[in-house]
Amino acid sequence: xxxxxxxxxxxxxxxxxxxxxxxxxxxxxxxxxxxxxxxxxxxxxxxxxxxxxxxxxxxxxxxxxxxxxxxxxxxxxxxxxxxxxxxxxxxxxxxxxxxxxxxxxxxxxxxxxxxxxxxxxxxxxxxxxxxxxxxxxxxxxxxxxxxxxxxxxxxxxxxxxxxxxxxxxxxxxxxxxxxxxxxxxxxxxxxxxxxxxxxxxxxxxxxxxxxxxxxxxxxxxxxxxxxxxxxxxxxxxxxxxxxxxxxxxxxxxxxxxxxxxxxxxxxxxxxxxxxxxxxxxxxxxxxxxxxxxxxxxxxxxxxxxxxxxx
Amino acid sequence: xxxxxxxxxxxxxxxxxxxxxxxxxxxxxxxxxxxxxxxxxxxxxxxxxxxxxxxxxxxxxxxxxxxxxxxxxxxxxxxxxxxxxxxxxxxxxxxxxxxxxxxxxxxxxxxxxxxxxxxxxxxxxxxxxxxxxxxxxxxxxxxxxxxxxxxxxxxxxxxxxxxxxxxxxxxxxxxxxxxxxxxxxxxxxxxxxxxxxxxxxxxxxxxxxxxxxxxxxxxxxxxxxxxxxxxxxxxxxxxxxxxxxxxxxxxxxxxxxxxxxxxxxxxxxxxxxxxxxxxxxxxxxxxxxxxxxxxxxxxxxxxxxxxxxxxxxxxxxxxxxxxxxxxxxxxxxxxxxxxxxxxxxxxxxxxxxxxxxxxxxx
Numbered sequence: 076x077x078x079x080x081x082x083x084x085x086x087x088x089x090x091x092x093x094x095x096x097x098x099x100x101x102x103x104x105x106x107x108x109x110x111x112x113x114x115x116x117x118x119x120x121x122x123x124x125x126x127x128x129x130x131x132x133x134x135x136x137x138x139x140x141x142x143x144x145x146x147x148x149x150x151x152x153x154x155x156x157x158x159x160x161x162x163x164x165x166x167x168x169x170x171x172x173x174x175x176x177x178x179x180x181x182x183x184x185x186x187x188x189x190x191x192x193x194x195x196x197x198x199x200x201x202x203x204x205x206x207x208x209x210x211x212x213x214x215x216x217x218x219x220x221x222x223x224x225x226x227x228x229x230x231x232x233x234x235x236x237x238x239x240x241x242x243x244x245x246x247x248x249x250x251x252x253x254x255x256x257x258x259x260x261x262x263x264x265x266x267x268x269x270x271x272x273x274x275x276x277x278x279x280x281x282x283x284x285x286x287x288x289x290x291x292x293x294x295x296x297x298x299x300x301x302x303x304x305x306x307x308x309x310x311x312x313x314x315x316x317x318x319x320x321x322x323x324x325x326x327x328x329x330x331x332x333x334x335x336x337x338x339x340x341x342x343x344x345x346x347x348x349x350x351x352x353x354x355x356x357x358x359x360x361x362x363x364x365x366x367x368x369x370x371x372x373x374x375x376x377x378x379x380x381x382x383x384x385x
Numbered sequence: 386x387x388x389x390x391x392x393x394x395x396x397x398x399x400x401x402x403x404x405x406x407x408x409x410x411x412x413x414x415x416x417x418x419x420x421x422x423x424x425x426x427x428x429x430x431x432x433x434x435x436x437x438x439x440x441x442x443x444x445x446x447x448x449x450x451x452x453x454x455x456x457x458x459x460x461x462x463x464x465x466x467x468x469x470x471x472x473x474x475x476x477x478x479x480x481x482x483x484x485x486x487x488x489x490x491x492x493x494x495x496x497x498x499x500x501x502x503x504x505x506x507x508x509x510x511x512x513x514x515x516x517x518x519x520x521x522x523x524x525x526x527x528x529x530x531x532x533x534x535x536x537x538x539x540x541x542x543x544x545x546x547x548x549x550x551x552x553x554x555x556x557x558x559x560x561x562x563x564x565x566x567x568x569x570x571x572x573x574x575x576x577x578x579x580x581x582x583x584x585x586x587x588x589x590x591x592x593x594x595x596x597x598x599x600x601x602x603x604x605x606x607x608x609x610x611x612x613x614x615x616x617x618x619x620x621x622x623x624x625x626x627x628x629x630x631x632x633x634x635x636x637x638x639x640x641x642x643x644x645x646x647x648x649x650x651x652x653x654x655x656x657x658x659x660x661x662x663x664x665x666x667x668x669x670x671x672x673x674x675x676x677x678x679x680x681x682x683x684x685x686x687x688x689x690x691x692x693x694x695x696x697x698x699x700x701x702x703x704x705x706x707x708x709x710x711x712x713x714x715x716x717x718x719x720x721x722x723x724x725x726x727x728x729x730x731x732x733x734x735x736x737x738x739x740x741x742x743x744x745x746x747x
Binding site: 111155159161162164165166168169170172173175176177178179180183184299300303304306307310344346347349350353354356357360361364365 | 436484486532536540541542543545546547549550551552553554557558560561564565679682683686719720721722723724725727728729731732735736738739
């Protein structure tokens, strides 16, 4: 296998947690809800996904459970921001703490303290017939586990919904001007609620993918800031699902590069190599914030009775 | 417009005379906290009961550990210092409307700055070395936050993201310092060699002594309160946080102030790192930032803009955190329970605003 083929083959699965979580963030963000609980939801998703997979013996059930639990947190966020109009950042941070606590509590309660950490089977590669036989492309794109295909399908579906359907247009208008959307009969509260629930669920799934793909075990620090990078990714992609895919490729590429450089031992202390994805993120944000635009009502609650904004 | 500039977040003592009464005002301020804490403990108790443990035994050890023994009290005070300083690191930039999620990184880089001088100049007498260590810590923290401030003011990079990303860079940085620059091979855990005698904060009382960083922190509390209340910069910072557009109309240079808020916050977090080195560990080690970022944010959010409330809330959180360990030992309830209770307190506190508005309207 060539160097480039191998790099790309590793990069595609590494994109998945970024893709799922960032598309979830973009989905609720375009309706104006700025979720900042990703890091916590990913940790909780990883813990719940792992535990349910371990107990039920099925990674699919584990994924679904991670989606469901993170969706519940999304529902709380949506209710508190759309109905009670509490500050989105503050509620998001509170949910981040709660999710982090819940993740640790659940793992400790179910597994306890063990000498040998329990393992779950990692996801199997399911090559797509015919397509995976294409030289180079087949190996890179069509020989992965099912969640990889799912993540790309979800990205495509969200893009198609937002840009190719009438209701998607209405949906996007909420993030730009909820008052105008409301006056056209679009249900702002409902759109924000479902998109936050589904979006948070996707973030939870992104977390659950981590223990299922690499090592088959859950460790406390395994999310390692990806939840925060996901927010950077949403900004970087200008809150557009198709550009987010490109951004996810960048973040995943950095991650794989750092890991491979660490293994290869290139003479630089490995700590500096591991800094690479974060330093690159900072540098890229310098440019991203210049050209990328965001929904103009992002992070602001809508009060239909207020005459001040909108 | 001047109303919006001066009104929040005024404590009851300075409230205008037209308000109902000072007693009622103080009650409105305190009752939400009491109700939120009680409710959070009730919900937390239900969760503890649900996992088959005794909530009363758990809460007894959470709430009494800090006061039962001298050791518990000292530990609580030692925990209070970094929690409070990280809360300031969050709350000072928040006064200008900026979220600093990077206190952990600023603390670690501050610790690195402190430990560097403590090791390099280890022969100097305390009177010279100790101030140098503390100042180096604060400066290093300020520089680290300064990167985020620079990116924010020059390139409009969102400060939430840059401060978080800098945390992860700092983890690698201290790992490098602890394993390559001044490694302590015998520690069995990435840590630096101990700092010189003169870099250690003197202790008060017999073993276990309380380090004088606690007194230093009390002093800092006063300085910050005076700064925010009595200086024009402090006033401008609060004005920017209260109403950005109004502040701009009045000619306050908002972006520069917001940057300054971040740098000051970073300096305070860096000082926390230096105090941890000089007072608690005597060296820098991985994991020394424990949960201080999260706790600092919780305290900062609970204080809701009041710099005066911070020290008291931070003390309450320190009590819970020290109690958490003993709760796990005596009642077999995982320490994470305390984090859930803290998140619940915060959420109930937010909800109390709505309840209060409803009650006042009726």
